[in-house]
Amino acid sequence: MSTVYFKRCLFAMLTLTVLSAAAAERNLLRWDYLGKNIPDPWNGIEITVQEQNLTPDGLRTLQVVCGYDRDDLEWPSFLAYRTPASLFSGVKQAEIVFYVKGKRGNVIGLRVTAHAPNSTHLSKTVEYTMTGEWQQIRYREALSNAPSARWVNAPRLLLLKFTAGDRFRFGPLTLNAID
Secondary structure: OOHHHHHHHHHHHHHHHHHHHHOOEEEEEEEOOOOOOOOEEEOOEEEEEEOOOOOOOOOOEEEEEEOOOHHHOOOOEEEEEEEEHHHHOOOOEEEEEEEEEEOOOOEEEEEEEEOOOOOOEOEOOEEEEOOOOOEEEEEEEEEOOOOOOOEEEEEEEEEEEOOOOOEEEEOOEEEEEEO
């Protein structure tokens, strides 16, 4: 092996190491539904922590019951996961990971916004259709604006398609920063 080839390989390895470190993932917060560690319900939904109906990985869930048909509401019901905006300093992307189970065909949406009732979007909204079975959601989107308020909803979890009485179950939610 020539010295030049060795130096090029070494340079390439160092460059990849620096780039992967630059895009490092940091855990910002975990919502495990213990004590006051639960989101705020908005617009006609009720929430209860469930110790019996567990996620596939054996963790407690947050049950959400819809009080109205979606068509009866001007705005969708949502869960506001209130998070200190200071956690997002220098963050380029947010990653949100959790298990969810809902009636087949129901739809949820995720985005990062300024704290309710302000609705300034800080990331793209992504929709997920429920299958009737547990499914793992991995939302990963760029933050388009730096938070200017003290709090953000990370995420604002929207219930986009449902009818009165429908139930969703959400497992603990992990919020990561991709720097």
